[in-house]
Amino acid sequence: MMRTRPLKVALLGCGVVGSEVARIMTTHADDLEARIGAPVELAGIAVRRPGRVREGVPAELITTDATELVKRDDIDVVVEVIGGIEPARTLINTAFEHGASVVSANKALLAEHGTALHAAAVEHGVDLYYEAAVAGAIPLIRPLRESLAGDKVDRVLGIVNGTTNFILDRMDSSGAGYSEALDEATALGYAEADPTADVEGFDAAAKAAILAGIAFHTRVTISDVHREGITEVTAADIASARGMGCTVKLLAICERTPDGSAVTARVHPAMIPLTHPLASVREAYNAVFVEAAAAGRLMFYGPGAGGAPTASAVLGDLVAVCRNKVAGTTGPGESAYTRLPVSPMGEVVTRYHISLDVADKPGVLAQVALVFAEHGVSIDTVRQQGKDGDASLVVVTHRAPDAALSAVVEALRSLDTVRGVASIMRVEGE
């Protein structure tokens, strides 16, 4: 039952991802038609700078008027790969109003306005898909939303930013400091000229918000996500991690609270044991662990960014929304029925690795241990090393609320015998 009128696609943005989408849509038109059950054609491409040469992209489709393009009533699907909040948000809403389904790779937008956009899609009877917004080509949104729809996800733990993983991996393998590793990442094209969104954890936090919402069937926005970047991670932190059989990764962690009454979402560097599968995720690769009640522990691994991988995810969604258009239906939308609140970071139960420079004299350990006890934080291990009148004390705690751990660190800083806090890092993945 092939329909003859082709599905028409408007592409918003034609940078690294968009040009790859256009190229594959052109070169693999037959495959896409066979898989959708109807021909699909690129009807227009909105760009900001029409003069830039784009190899393999049909020049006659280029326009600078994105608004006019999404208002065309013959457009069935709008693919948005511009990024950022505006004008993407307005264009997507306009597309919905004109009956088009939308495929987006826009994590910032989805993490902030996901609920409103989903509602608008439902209102207009169209689809909003965004597999490419999280971890590039790695199927994550669809497995969480569909494959695990009959299960109870308890935890999502992942490396979802390639730039920071590349930097931390370099620091770990070469002993380089943060700046040096960042320079290398920039030189190799893994970091942007302004790396803030990546290294400060904004990119990962947006993805954490999206994953948490889908995993727990609730609403989580980027402002709910506790965020720490990697700019403070030192070569000494990495060396400390090595010393305890760990490596340092920037992790996005979404969990149910122990009593199940709330969820938490956070992004911060953490030590994970070298035996954990996430420890061996190298370079700019991404990987996400999902722990579910029935399924157990699943891992999804692959390239987390780049033009072609992201285009693969966009095109997978394009096929899905086109199939839905042909069938006259829509796919699963937002599922937020649990309405679980998001707890603040202080209530997250975690473990700290704390490295202190202390005076090398009797009674210091007792004094330090007392601080932990006063805050109800139980110590797992202490390692004490003396050198030339100074000493270092490395403490790894048992699990405790983050607020208590953080209060311990504050109290330690004010001790006379503690000359400095050399490194504080959470320990995860055990």
Next chain:
Amino acid sequence: MMRTRPLKVALLGCGVVGSEVARIMTTHADDLEARIGAPVELAGIAVRRPGRVREGVPAELITTDATELVKRDDIDVVVEVIGGIEPARTLINTAFEHGASVVSANKALLAEHGTALHAAAVEHGVDLYYEAAVAGAIPLIRPLRESLAGDKVDRVLGIVNGTTNFILDRMDSSGAGYSEALDEATALGYAEADPTADVEGFDAAAKAAILAGIAFHTRVTISDVHREGITEVTAADIASARGMGCTVKLLAICERTPDGSAVTARVHPAMIPLTHPLASVREAYNAVFVEAAAAGRLMFYGPGAGGAPTASAVLGDLVAVCRNKVAGTTGPGESAYTRLPVSPMGEVVTRYHISLDVADKPGVLAQVALVFAEHGVSIDTVRQQGKDGDASLVVVTHRAPDAALSAVVEALRSLDTVRGVASIMRVEGE
């Protein structure tokens, strides 16, 4: 827009997987209703032995008449977790005829009769989903069929049988022989009393057929899959693998031929480098690598079997087909439009690791090398070790058609100076 009439589910089989499905359907009915958009209820459970106590399974739903159950016109979805060809096939066809969609975990049936079953589902306007048939809880069918629907999959390389992975892992970590490791697997419940389906590779071959068909949009049945089990793998093979920085895994490998005109599907033990992510898949875990043109290399990892993980996959499918029922539509069916033929094993391009016991005298290496040359097989490395008049020769070839490699082995066996072929194994994952 909640509908009030509940969707009714018939469960065929109530063993390890079925009882877990029944339990979760009962305890998580509210979640399933919220995710589907309609209540779903278990309407009947067909079993062979009604007397067996099944914890958490409503006794009043038990029947021994599976045929009558699937013929009920109020049944919306039939979940088939009996396994085997008959009566599963007849029951599924009867379910289709009575308008029910089917969720199945039956790899043997799908690998043999997938095309006919898909056609029957289409004919009756219902769904046939079977995520649980391959690699338990690991989402694979849906990512291949939907997430990668806009990409071109070139290769699927996976560990898809937990029993054999457990056995090989034990042989590798403890130096045990095959029989000893099998006994341990049996004692721990990882191998069945009759382990033939697992250790001879039938189970993995069925999964390879299903994966190849979906990955390459063509039809592949289990009889198209070249199959070798692990019963011939020796402690010496494992030691040889270690010696070259590899481990031995039973791999399911589905590939396009180099010119793209055909596909191949095979299951056999192979050496893979310890640096390959599949090498670190331990115990009874499964993992599948997918290489796609745009997405690059993806890996999916998790528990490949067991009641709860398999139930997770079944329930994910159940939610999907129920959503489709509510929406009055069906999901993507069989996609076999490429009609690519399946090439025989002899045409697969692979590499061999061959370990020979030879006479320790001059000219042996030259004689052996000549055999390779005569068959057009190029040698990558040779390692020669002498001891007490005997010597061993370990040859690793470059890539060549399997038929040529296999002819080399035959020719080597007939050489006077070759006392025996101690080990032959393919080398993959490089």
